[in-house]
Amino acid sequence: MRRREVIAALGGAAASWSLMARAQLPRQMRRIGFLRVGPPPAAFIDGFRQGMREQHLVEGQHFVIEFGLARSAAQIHDAAAELARSNVDVFVASGTPSVFPARQAAGQTPVVFVATIDPVAAGLVASLASPGGNITGMTSISGDVIAKRLQMIREVLPALTRVALLVRELSPDTPLYVKESQTAARKLGIELQIEIERDPNDLEGIFVAARGAGALVVADDAEFTALRNQIAELALRNQLPTVSGLRELAEAGGLMAYGASFGDLYRRAASHVHKILQGVSAADLPIEQPTKFEFVLNMQTAKALGLTIPPSVLALADVVIE
Numbered sequence: 001m002r003r004r005e006v007i008a009a010l011g012g013a014a015a016s017w018s019l020m021a022r023a024q025l026p027r028q029m030r031r032i033g034f035l036r037v038g039p040p041p042a043a044f045i046d047g048f049r050q051g052m053r054e055q056h057l058v059e060g061q062h063f064v065i066e067f068g069l070a071r072s073a074a075q076i077h078d079a080a081a082e083l084a085r086s087n088v089d090v091f092v093a094s095g096t097p098s099v100f101p102a103r104q105a106a107g108q109t110p111v112v113f114v115a116t117i118d119p120v121a122a123g124l125v126a127s128l129a130s131p132g133g134n135i136t137g138m139t140s141i142s143g144d145v146i147a148k149r150l151q152m153i154r155e156v157l158p159a160l161t162r163v164a165l166l167v168r169e170l171s172p173d174t175p176l177y178v179k180e181s182q183t184a185a186r187k188l189g190i191e192l193q194i195e196i197e198r199d200p201n202d203l204e205g206i207f208v209a210a211r212g213a214g215a216l217v218v219a220d221d222a223e224f225t226a227l228r229n230q231i232a233e234l235a236l237r238n239q240l241p242t243v244s245g246l247r248e249l250a251e252a253g254g255l256m257a258y259g260a261s262f263g264d265l266y267r268r269a270a271s272h273v274h275k276i277l278q279g280v281s282a283a284d285l286p287i288e289q290p291t292k293f294e295f296v297l298n299m300q301t302a303k304a305l306g307l308t309i310p311p312s313v314l315a316l317a318d319v320v321i322e
Helices: 003-024 042-054 072-087 095-107 141-157 175-190 202-211 222-226 228-237 247-251 262-277 297-302
Strands: 032-035 063-070 088-095 111-115 135-139 162-168 192-198 215-218 242-244 258-261 293-298 320-321
Touching: 032 072, 032 095, 032 222, 042 262, 063 072, 063 202, 072 095, 088 095, 088 262, 088 293, 095 111, 095 135, 095 222, 135 262, 141 175, 141 215, 141 242, 141 258, 162 175, 162 202, 162 222, 175 192, 202 228, 222 228, 222 247, 228 242, 228 247, 228 297, 242 247, 247 258, 247 293, 247 320, 258 262, 293 297, 297 320
Parallel strands: 032 063, 032 088, 088 111, 111 135, 162 192, 162 215, 215 242, 242 258, 293 320
Antiparallel strands: 258 293
C-alpha cells in the first residue's frame, strides 16, 4: 500500500472512531423548570412525564425536572426568579398564577404553560395559531365549559335561585369567569353572588358569606388547587355543594367537577417541550385547547349534604366516587 493510501486509511479510521465515540457520549442533560403554586397534583406531573416518555425522553438520562413551588400566588414571582437563576432550558408554567411570572423571569428562555387562561384576551400572545414571542402552551378555559358547570349544579338543585362564584382577585382569568358566569346565570334565572379571594386567609370568611347561596362554583386556579382540602372541608361545614373544573377538588370532598382533563393537557404539553428542546421556536407552536373532558361526581359528599343525584346526572359521570 502506498504511503498516501495508508494515510487516507488511517484518517478514515480516525474519523469513523470519532463519530462512534461521539455517538456513545451521553446526550446533554436538559433542565425543565416546573413552576407552580403548591405541589402539582399527581395526574398533572404524571401526565407530563408520560408525555415525555412518548417522545422517547427518559427522566434522569435526557432531562431533569427542577421544581419551583410557591406557597401562594403572592410568592410565585420569587419561585420564578429562582428557577431563572438555575438556568433551566425551558419553563413549564403550571397553572394560571405561574404564567406571567414565568414569562417575566424567563427572559429569552421559552415558556410552555398549562393554564385556564385566555392568552389572547390577556395580551399574552398575538393569536392561538401564531403565539409569537417565547411563550406557548395549553389553555383549558371556555365560556361553554363555565356555563356547563352552572347547568349541572342546577340539574342537581332544580330549586336553586342563587349561586356563589369563588374567584381570585389577581387572576387574569377572573374577568372572563365573571362575565361568562353572569351570562349563564341570567339564562338560568339564577342570581350570581361573586366572592373574591384576595388572600388565602380570606376563605373562612368567604364561606360564611356564601352560606346564603345554594351552591358554590370554584374557578380554576392553581391556588385553589393547592387549597382544595381546605375548600372541600369548608364547603361541607357550611353545607355548600361545590362544582369546579378540577377532579382533584371533587376527590378532596367537593360535590362535582367538570372540565378539561389536565392530565391529558400536561401529556400534550410535553410534546411542545420536546420540540422546543429540539430547536423549534415557541413562537411557531400553536396554543392548543382541550380535546378530552371529564365529569367527576362525589357520592359520599352528596350523601353528607343530603342530596339525591338525578339518574340523568349520574349517567353522565365519567368517575363516581362512592
